[in-house]
Amino acid sequence: MSISDIDSLSILRKLGNGVTIDQLCDENGWSRTQFGTWFDDECQRRVPNADSAVNSSIKTPVTVARDSFGIPSIFAESASDMFFGFGVAMAQDRLFQMDFLRRRGLGELSELLGPSHLELDRTARIIGLHRSARAQWHDLDAHTKMVLERFSDGVNHVIENLGDLPPIEYSILDAQPRRWTPIDSIACEVEFQWYLTGRFPIICIPELVRRALGDTPLYEQFICGEAENEAILPTGSYTPIPSSQFDPIGEVFTPPDEGTGSNNWAVAGDRSASGAPMIASDPHIAIDANSCWYEARLKCPEYDVAGMAYVGMPALMFGRTPGVGWSITNNICSLRDLYQETASDEHPGCYLFDGQWLNSTRRTEVISVKGQGDHVETVTLSHNGPIVDSILPPAARHTGPVSIRWVGMSGGGWLTSLLQMNRANTVAELHEAMRPWHVPTFCVVSGDSNGNIGLKATGKIPRRNSYHRSYRDGSAPHDQWQGYIPFDEMPELINPECNWIRTANNRTAANDYPHMLSGCWSSGHRAGRIREILESHQGTFALDDFVQMQNDVISGRAQECTPKLLKALSSESDPDLLRALSFLQGWNGSIDVDSVAATIFNVFFTLWQMRVTREHIPEEQLELVGNAAGGVASRLIDQDAVRWFQNDDRERAVSETFKAAVDLLSDRFGNDMETWQWGKLHILTKSHPLGRIGDLGELLNHAPISVKGDMVTVGNTGQGPDWTSISGAGYRLIHDMGTNPPCMWAVDGQGQSGHPGSPHYNDQEHDWLNAGYHQIILSEAPDPTAIQFIIKPA
Template sequence: MSATDAFLGSILRAALTWLGRKRLPQVDGQIRLPGLSDPIEILRDRWGVPHVYARSADDLFFAQGFVHAQDRLWQMELNRRTASGRLSELFGPLALDTDRAVRTFGFRRLGEADWQAMDGSFRAVFEAYTRGVNAFLTAPTSKMPIEFTLLGYKPEPWQPLDSVAFSRVMIWQLSHAWYGEIVRAQVHQAVGAAAAAELEIHYPTGSPIILPKGIEFNRLAEDGRLQAARGPFLQRGLGSNSWVLSGARTTTGTPFLCNDMHLALSLPSLWYEVHLCGGGLDVTGVSLPGVPLIMVGHNAHIAWGMTLAYTDCEDLFLEEFDPQDEQRYRAPGGWLEAEVIPDPIKVKGQADPHIEEVVITRHGPIISDVVGAPERRLAVQSMALRPSPAIRGWYQLNQAHDWDEFVEAMRLIEAPQLNVVYGDTRHNIGYWVTGKVPVRAKGDGMTPAPGWSGEYEWIGEVPFEEMPHALNPGRGWLVTTNERIVPDDYPHFLGNVWMNGFRGRRLSEIIQAADRLGPDDFCRMQMDVTCIPGQEFVDRLKGLRSPDPEVRAALDLLRAWDGKLTTETVGGTVYEVARYMLVRNLLEPGLGPDLALHVMGQGFHPLLMSANEFYGHDTVAMLRMLGDEDSWWVGQAGGRQAVLERSLREAVGWLRAHLGPDSAAWQWGRIHRAPFPHAMGLQKPLDRVFNRGPLPVGGDADTPCSTAMMPNDPYDNKAWAPGFRQIIDLGDLSRSQVLHVPGQSGQLGSRHYDDLAPLWSEGRLHPMLWTREQVEREIEGRLRLEPA
């Protein structure tokens, strides 16, 4: 960027920030609003967190809608437009492919089905929330966020369905994906069964290979709506950590529950912290702007946290369509009519709407055609694309008093598939895996199946009572980090692609090594950057000798490394760059560069998932190959000595070219940085106004402090990071701590726009204020909402 561009960007940022300050919401005094039964108090603490005190549940959720709109109205607008496939109305053709994909999956249609299935008492929650949002929109004192001004747009009134539809987006984003089915097929086609099995990506017994001659899985075409979808409108992550310890393992003698969720970083944060007190509820934690309730946190009796469970609840089916009638597809009993929905999408700057033809079979929506066989198309069947009472489950979770009520809430969360850890003030700890898991008539869903045969159908579900769970385990602790859930003798198939387990192994090591642990220890665990695969990689290099000075320089730095990926480490930087070069050098001779990236975890498109479920397994495969003299992949790469020397040489060359000749400057934090992108910062010069960062961060995807990179952008932290952390003290809830990043407010000009980012970088949390007395001591604003 030129000095002139930087100067102009700074001037624009200053001007828009000043204008943003003029539009900040009222947080002190009194506002009279229609739709209230009684007065409501909203006390904001110095971290910008509202503590809402109401007399009825109706007023309480009204107030949650109001404070969400005060601080996150622009984000809420994006959320509902994302869920409904209406981003193109604001962003024009840039967002059309995203809208096309969203219309295909039908989040709004799913929301409508969920809304129709709700009883009146639960609908009242969404209706009260909606009245609160609209009260802000129509209040004389309210000013719209600056993003609306820049786009020349005024938001429409909020509807309950906007909230329900966005909840369906989140269910989809947190559900297990189907990309591995295509990756397995592509690898098998490229290198054969033996080499694929060495990667542990193989056709499991009973999986079908039923394609006509001349059609290869590696020619499956992604539909244009998926291939080109882009932008920070939908983001996913793959990991998270949680652990819960009984009082026998803590310094206080009472349970602790800890959780850090790993999703793509953005501005504003995905999460919004709020404390809701009234109408029989007293619950605090993080919520989703646009949706009532608390998603993760604690009430007066229980606490909960969650990680992705990685159970396999999605399958791809190859559907055969009638060449004479494009709306008919083959089923076991003959031809069936597909449901065809012509869905108009308005596009800014275009006179006529784009008509998206959504095609739905008995398995689910068609997401792709097959190159070379126009009558064949791929449909996705997913538990996340069925009507579900999941949001009702969260409502019951907010209200739960004990384990039994917690379990009944878990029963309703039919999707997404989550590990939910539990602790209560009666000293119990536990865990349950949510989400329905299909029972398949044949096969295990690891590869696309022929939809016309009827052999691979879903014929039932794993009984809820038989899903993995535990209450008060004898060892006194539980850890979940997306690793394998059950042993081989578990009676049901849940899937076979988990995260690689290095994070869980490290956390378990810390717990097992200590007699008792306390809150300071838990903070250190959340920030732990010990890299187990990095240590194992260095161990594999014992005995490696080379006459090449570049290789010797790399070996010296690696052997002096302590195995921790701090922002200052040099040896850790050499490991990360060398690991990346080595994996590419091992995989590309057999797979080519594009498929190699997919095996390394690259997703098929940024809309649905920027990474696929094989992320991290390339490191496991690499370590195994280095210990196997007969590895086909090592042989293809020229042999162990040659591929290691080449990779280390390339790593040193890359570091010298990008960080300079002095190895002391090769610090991990210089190339591993966390950005916070804003939707308005997609284009210059607004990126300098709305975006924040990048901030140097330690760790990588395999450390407990999980800061993941993308295979096609292998060093910056652009995949996911622990954007939310909590430590719940179930012996004294007022001593609990929490943090999400970068700040509470989405309003440019607010001091809470990015004020939590320094705490996050330092691994610190802020108090999770619980008692009224605590809140009064840290008060920043006192607002009273009065019935008009």
Template sequence: MISVFRWSLRLFLGLAVLVGVALTIAYWFASRSLPDYSASFTVDGISGPVEIVRDNSNVPHIFGATDPDVYFGLGFAHAQDRLWQMMLLRRTAQGRLSEIFGARTARTDELLRRLDLYNLSVRSVEHQSPYALSALRAYAAGVNAWVDEVNTGARGRGAPEFFLFSPSIAPWQPADSIALGKIMALQLNSHLPDEVLRARASLLLKDDARVEDIMPNPSGNGIAALPEYAALAPGATGLRYAEAPRDPLNPVQPAGLGGASNAWAAAPDRAATGGTLMANDPHLKLSAPSVWYLARLELQSGGVIGGTLPGTPAVLLGRSQTLGWGLTSSYLDDVDVHIERLNPDNPEELLTPSGWQKMRTRTSIVNIKDADPITLKLRWSDNGPILPGRHFDLDTITPPGHLTSVSWTVLSARDTSVSAGLDMMRSGSVDDAIAAMEGFIAPSQNLTLVDRDKIAMKMVGAAPQRDDAHQSKGRLPTPGWIAANRWDGRLAYTTNPEFVAPEGGIVGNTNNKIVDRPFPLHVSYKWGDTQRVQRWRRLMQSREVHTRESFMEAQLDTVSFTARSLLPLVGADLWFTGEAAPDGTPERLSQRALELLASWNGEMNEHLPEPLIYAAWMRALQERLIRDELGPLADEFSRLEPLFIERVFRDIDGASVWCDVQQSARVETCTDMARLSLDDALIWISERYGTALESLRWGDAHEALHEHPVLGEVAGLSWLVNIRQSTSGGDNTLRRGRTKGTGPDPFLNVSGAGYRGIYDFADPDSSLFVISTGQSGHPLSRHYDDLGELWRRGEYIPMALDPDLARAASVGITTLTPPD
């Protein structure tokens, strides 16, 4: 027995030593790709020395003799910190993920090949302005300079992920940067799946009024520029998709996770310090590392600083010494789905207004790791690329003998968005910036601008010219052979909504409806927000003048207008009814829940129990209301639609019919549904978190999940590469934390403000910004998640253009010099 014990101990110790050695070796190889920020490099492609000063938060401040040299430095810095992220995005745009991930991503590759985004990007290169082309080439040279250093300098393949997947890195090209902008457009798009979903709901429900209930069009005037303060305060002193949408590698976002953002600005007479103010926080799917990368560029026109997208040379969100700019998704309806009729005698022909016409075709081969390659026959109609029914659930709405095609503004071979963005970033005034963005194509955005004296908001991006007689006005798929359903070019840039120097001194957008114009100048019938804007308007108009701190308070506000408006409506007949039920009974649990909600102010604070009770109740309520009528299609509506609940409980256009269960003999009322759904919610909470309602924490359910798109699902590595944080906010708060909506953790925070910035032009160097993770994409770097905790707590870092401040506590200074 003693001998067995000794040998068992020796075996255990031996295995422990082997594991320790293996981990040490793995750590050594992985750490080799951590860049030395204090190194000097001799590189080709620059005209003079380039200096990259990384401040205490690892934000690079890049100085060079010429603008191309500065863009070279940005490409070098991006590649040092985010090489894997950049290469993954490029492979996505090219439809080449399956070469390293196998069959898992074959359908995603197929979709990208059929949309042809990368080839369109290649063709767009020649249409860039001379300045933009110079910037793109210099940026690509900077990326490639670091890749060369990785290949020759034994730098751990550039990122740990390359040890697990293909280490082959093709040189970066100008087209790659253009393609990443098109991938962003795909990630932000929501109109294509919305058209398909509306068609599916229409086929199922038949009654247009019921379709309008579940997919409502926000009514009333748009909100962008607020009225004069004194007029409001007289006397005041102060889809489920067929291509696996849950896969982090898929750029197509699940329903409800399209673009969303906040931006607002105050004119000097509405600011306490007498200078313009601006705040911006774009909301995208959370990831590790963040989509955004902070950087400062010292150009010939002056310094610019803000958020960049690794792989592209522009500062997309930020400020210069004289101009600040921010972006929010405009929700412009820039996509149409067409039903195309096949010629029964020739399946290569489609019907057009002038008769049968042959489709344009091309073959493309998708190479798949550990599997046979797939040969695709890519096809196009006059309206756009043909998409098979397995994408976007198109098979559910495509009749036999027909195909579906897509018209979309991003499918342009003359995409000058990069040129426009670079011109805007170097503009000195609001008016110059608006003029510079005329060439911006996609994704359409609301551009909020401030200079030292003026504020403005302008919708930028190509708006399709539709016929007044368009059969569905862009809301449903339409026959592509009818001339009235086809696009006729684009609307003039001057027709894009514009709000310059509004009288009230406040302008802003939360993805809400901004204009109320007749079709085809309507912009959209679908908007990303009907709720946050109400809270924003209250906060902006609650005081006569604003400060940097008041803008910060609004940006971090967690009060839900939705909860405040829906709870009194849904619970109108449930509050304080009857005697207290015995302790330990379901009835008493319901009473305790209602007592908590009755005294709650709607703040979605991570430490409170009420947000979890409210969120679970509303989720259960919507499920009960729609499951009866929609059946499996109800899975597509996994998040609360506040306007739907309001229409039902106010019985707008007979919407209370949703409360009656069709399969039951009795007629259920909306009060019945409210009571039963509260019971459902409390059962779910009790099973998951227990019956001690007062001890519940919203933050336990509403954890922010910053998931690594590749290693985040690997057992044993997810704890290292994923970042989870307890967070406040919710689906409809200004501090937006969009919930997952499905699975065992439906309230996980999966989409939020990856970037926050506040710019004060009374003292520009007092401006602030932050991102949701850290600057580095390397899990072993201390800068992988160092900004994430600040982001969670609602804190910021300085956004200064003062080079002395950057050098004072720098983590390193990288010097690039040309060969002798």
């Protein structure tokens, strides 16, 4: 059958049903090349290419001017029209991704994608993300509601004009996009809030370890993380409490998703070549086929800002105005608690609180599942919140009944604050803009054109009577929240004496800070490396210096642990082990693509974490708990002060684990150790949501690439299963407040468009791999060389 004769829609639906490319070629008498030509054409036909449109809801023309990377600058005469244009631009580029994210927040993915996504929907419905989204809408001010409504109008303008060529994913799934509503944008926001702050393993892992070890020195050793003393707030920046009153305000921990974090920093004008503050930021998150970030420039009388939004949200989360630039990291202070509830057969349907048996309540959630009947989920709620046993990590599902209380169930405020930040022009105005913000808790680092640099911790952190990492007692009044830390008493810096600020998900402050922050922070390795560079740099910082910092791949963990490992194995005589150890001799800890030492060290360390954990933790919990054992594992390489190894065989365990690492690499890559480069293991495949269906991964995923860095380097690329890369610093941005005209530099690891047929689907990958950046200028008018799309009033 010729390509011109085929029923393309039928073929696309077959791909969505898992029919392979080879089967389709056999059915239609095609070669693989002919199939590829047909599919590419189908994708390209769906990329928006009009140069104008008409809409009756705008009052004056809106210009969407796209640069050479497809990044839109949106110019309008009013905020109402501009946010309409913003909705148009984002929907033109990312409509299917927007739909995916709203469904993830509303618990409706299974309706589109089938039973493979039911667990995500169950989590959203049990936590009540959809309910939080609807509740937050009613609490919003008039301006925020206007923005959401006009953004939705813009999205719907695109949906209404799709005709027979929606984004390719809809044809593959035999579906159509439904209209966008303001609640949908809030659902995207709320789901991202949950993603950033829910994180069950951070509490479940310490609980499982406590159950195995008791409240003993062994437990304390396990939950103590790496580079514990790297704090954000310097000594003297707050009034400390007396040492006799010290209780932990939080603890450093090695989370299993250590690579999901962020870095940011700022230097004052006397440290920069321009004489004005400079700010850098690189959020770490899952790196998929489509970036979760959406770059844009927004210009109207009320707004003059550039940066990037989270897809589905009509505000720029990171960015700059002419007067102030800002950057964000996750502060990782706990905004939720898991409660161990007390139940009794004598009091069915009740949970104990303060000596009284309180009735639980129930609600029913009906989840539509494509290809199956509806899934009916009965959600039980205690006085603390929904019972979540069935959505905890599998290794912890036996620990119930367990309920959750989360700040996001009580308010949001994030979008309102972001819109105010998008209109700020000084550090002081930026900080004040964060006052409505409930969740998530972030560290916002900024600098302004007046020469100020600042840090403000956002969000509402619950006040608690005591700090601990595991479950709280649901029956005890003592474990209830006591309100929130006041906004004006949250951690803040303005122009510190050192003339720099840096955060990297590390400890916010020492234990003498006057508020319990309930931190569960990541290791201080990235923060330590950034501090080291900021303190040791000779002269002033320029753009290239910040670029080098963001792409730095020196591992603090490797620098700390490699000498200890070499000492521990100094008596080895096995020739293969000695050869492997020779690569570690003199190594500076740089996790480069061609580094053999990086491979040997990281494989050893991962196996060592598991070996250390296996000493006390049941096998069925090993996968969950072992990846969080970085702190205790790093210390046990050269000493065992708490007798973690019950038979005092630490040295033998280190030797056996190193041999296991060498054997594993020999089996995989052969005996020539020179070929054991890190890039052969640390491979990033940017996957599409449909990539697991049949052969769609071959068509929609980006080609696998080797990447430098790991989960603890500043230039972060995370660590997934089998030492792959699945997350990290997919986006990087830099502000210099001394540039004229104002601008920002940035790079995204994918591209601006979500259309596989677009030239901007993955066109920033080369720059991202090679420390290249593009510039977004805060110009007063559209660039005449840009591709312009004009929306005119009807």
